[in-house]
Amino acid sequence: MSKSKIYISTLRPGLLVNIKTSIKGNVSYDKGEEKVTVRKGVEISEWETTKFVQDPAEQEAAVEIRSKARNLIVGVCAVSEFGLLSPVLGFVTAFVAAVIAVRWMVGYLQNHSLAIFGWYRLGVAALTAVLIFASVIEV
Helix, strand or coil: CCCCCCCCCCCCCCEEECCCCCCCCCEEEEECCCEEEEECCEEEEECCEEEEECCHHHHHHHHHHHHHHHHHHHHCCEEECCEEEEHHHHHHHHHHHHHHHHHHHHHHHHHCCCHHHHHHHHHHHHHHHHHHHCCCCCC
16 A cells, blocks of 8 residues: 655735736837748747837836835745735735724624524524435534
């Protein structure tokens, strides 16, 4: 009997950050003449591309700013196999969502009773009982 290893990866709490940086404008590309050849029954297209930069100083500044912004973001993120994780951004987002939820709940309870939650619990209990008796859920 052979044993196989199972690798488990845990995703740390936080917000997954996807960084895609690009600079738009100030650069244009000219595709040269396309040359098509057939090698071993496969069609291969080849061409040369020429890059035109209207303002090289502006392009250099944009590349430098993009690099600094990316380094700043990567500096506060943890690298995982899924991308970059930003725990700080995740905690802030969770805190804001919790504040909104608690404010809504307190406001709701000031104007309404807990009866809706009682009916909700009875409904879930009835649904669970039906699923148990129908052998959909095993206890």
